[in-house]
Amino acid sequence: MKRFLKQNFLILVLMNSGNIFNYLFQLTIGRAMTPDEFGSFNALNSSTVILAAPLGVVPLIMARFTAGFALDGMGRVRGLFSQALKVAAVAAAVIAAAGFFLAPLLKDFLHLESIVPVYIMLALVSVSLMAPIPTGMLQGLQRFMGFGLSGASNACIRFLASLVLLTGLGWGVNGAMLCGLLGILFQAGLAFLFLRDIFPVKPEPLPQGFHKEVGKYALAMVVSSVITMCLNNLDLVLVRHFCPGPEAGLYATGAILGRIAFYGPAVLMSVLFTEAATAKASGEQNDKSLWMSMGITILLGGGFALLCVVASEFMVTVLFGAQYKAAGPLLAVISSAMALLACANVLFVYSQARNEFGFMWVQGLGVALFAGLVFFRHENAMQVAQMLLACVVFILAATLAWFFLKVRRSQAAQ
Numbered sequence: 001m002k003r004f005l006k007q008n009f010l011i012l013v014l015m016n017s018g019n020i021f022n023y024l025f026q027l028t029i030g031r032a033m034t035p036d037e038f039g040s041f042n043a044l045n046s047s048t049v050i051l052a053a054p055l056g057v058v059p060l061i062m063a064r065f066t067a068g069f070a071l072d073g074m075g076r077v078r079g080l081f082s083q084a085l086k087v088a089a090v091a092a093a094v095i096a097a098a099g100f101f102l103a104p105l106l107k108d109f110l111h112l113e114s115i116v117p118v119y120i121m122l123a124l125v126s127v128s129l130m131a132p133i134p135t136g137m138l139q140g141l142q143r144f145m146g147f148g149l150s151g152a153s154n155a156c157i158r159f160l161a162s163l164v165l166l167t168g169l170g171w172g173v174n175g176a177m178l179c180g181l182l183g184i185l186f187q188a189g190l191a192f193l194f195l196r197d198i199f200p201v202k203p204e205p206l207p208q209g210f211h212k213e214v215g216k217y218a219l220a221m222v223v224s225s226v227i228t229m230c231l232n233n234l235d236l237v238l239v240r241h242f243c244p245g246p247e248a249g250l251y252a253t254g255a256i257l258g259r260i261a262f263y264g265p266a267v268l269m270s271v272l273f274t275e276a277a278t279a280k281a282s283g284e285q286n287d288k289s290l291w292m293s294m295g296i297t298i299l300l301g302g303g304f305a306l307l308c309v310v311a312s313e314f315m316v317t318v319l320f321g322a323q324y325k326a327a328g329p330l331l332a333v334i335s336s337a338m339a340l341l342a343c344a345n346v347l348f349v350y351s352q353a354r355n356e357f358g359f360m361w362v363q364g365l366g367v368a369l370f371a372g373l374v375f376f377r378h379e380n381a382m383q384v385a386q387m388l389l390a391c392v393v394f395i396l397a398a399t400l401a402w403f404f405l406k407v408r409r410s411q412a413a414q
Contacts, residue, residue: 010340017345021155022263023319025162026256029176030320032166041110041250042256043240046233047106048121048180057221058088058129060352061214062136063270064277067242070141075204081195082203084133092126099125109241112173120177123230127184137198139270140277146194147270150187158183161353220357227363228348231341231395232262234371235334235388242378251381253310253320254330261305262345264339265297276353290350297342305339308332330385337389344396358406359399366395 030038062084070077099122107115138147158179165175236255240248243289272293308315313328320327351359370391374384 007405018170020337021152021159023256023260025155025159025179027319028159028162028257030253030324030376032170033172033176034249036245036249037172039240039245039252041173042119042252043237043248044112044117044173044177045180046236048124051062057218057225058084058132058207059136059139060221060225060273061218062133063140063274064217064353065210066137067142067274067278069185071362073204074136074198074201076206077141077202078198079203079206080343081133081137083197083206085130088129088133092129095129096122114174117173117177120174120181121173124177124181124184125300126272127181128187131184131188131191134188134195138194142274143194144271146191150191150194152188153190154183154251156183156283157186161334219353220355220360221352223349224352224357224360224363227360227367228345230365230367231392232259232338234367238371238374238378239381239384242374243381243384247381249329250324251330251384253316253324253327254294254334254385255321257315257331258305258308258334258338260338260358261301261308262342263333264304265300266345267294268296269345272346273353275411276350280354290346293350294343294346297346301342330381333385333389337385340389340392340396344392344399347399351403356406359402362395362398362402366398369394 029041033041056274062080065080066077069080080380100119103115103118106112107118112118135147135150138144138150161179161182162176165171165178169175182371234254236248239251243251263400272289275289309332312331313325315398316327316331348359348363351357370387373391377387
């Protein structure tokens with residue numbers, strides 16, 4: 001447990017340093033753009049996250065199988081690395097080609113004035129196919145220093161680029177999207193650097209049936225990750241579509257700040273995932289890491305949400321300026337929803353690492369419920385925020401019920 005806490009502390013410091021730069025980036029572009037432009041960027045950025053959601057499983061898949069292979073040496077780890085890069089290169093080419101023809105549809109849906117930021121988004125998604133491979137291997141090998149530094153570098157470079165491209169040159173939405181592309185390129189390069197010692201290792205063939213096992217696991221992970229990304233980003237897209245531009249900009253402000261309650265403790269999930277995957281591979285059954293992660297999540301996420309409820313308007317005014325003060329009530333509701341979603345995410349990640357995916361039915365029902373409610377009721381942004389909170393409450397309660405029922409059945413079977 002001492003090692004587990006030490007790794008959590010390291011990741012908390014490094015990855016949340018990256019999160020600080022993420023919010024400095026948002027503050028910089030928020031002050032450099034009008035509320036309408038800010039809403040356009042965040043709607044496009046959230047679309048990027050949703051479209052790239054399947055990529056979020058790549059580092060987790062790499063981490064899970066790397067952790068198992070590393071127990072028998074680095075030969076199979078090197079083999080996994082080579083095959084993953086080849087598949088990612090082909091997938092990047094396919095996505096770039098398909099996205100080129102679909103870009104006009106996304107431009108019209110988000111009411112964007114130019115198609116250029118959509119093309120930049122496609123380049124970002126393509127590069128993002130490569131970056132998770134070395135990052136996931138660092139996580140699986142428990143090289144959390146390299147994992148944390150490479151992850152944090154993305155946000156740092158994006159922020160520094162924003163000072164030049166937005167504050168200095170005033171490139172608007174195009175510049176903000178370019179910042180993201182530069183960040184992911186730097187992250188990938190740094191992650192490869194931390195893995196340079198495995199390059200000379202001779203690749204060993206992967207075990208028989210490996211590809212079938214990966215495919216089955218990847219499919220479940222993709223579905224689960226897409227649903228989680230929708231829970232975290234669909235509200236921004238829907239508000240941009242159904243609500244006036246300035247109101248969408250205010251919602252984006254509340255959402256950007258409110259998501260700290262989710263992403264702050266979420267960085268710890270990389271340690272929990274690796275710990276649970278290693279325990280599963282070695283045949284151990286121990287929930288201590290799960291409940292320790294849950295406790296830290298409640299402390300961090302819940303504490304921030306409470307601060308937002310008490311001083312929401314003050315926080316928005318200080319960080320974004322008086323023009324965004326009206327986003328305060330939205331921040332209070334959204335941060336509460338994100339803190340509860342962070343707690344549910346602890347159960348999601350732990351179950352994913354142990355190849356248990358029954359919770360996806362709860363996730364899917366929750367997203368469908370939220371999308372349906374917003375489709376029929378979208379008079380204003382606050383209404384969307386309140387429906388998001390209600391759906392997250394349902395998801396957390398139902399996931400806890402599923403988890404304890406699963407534990408009870410497992411104990412009865414033994």
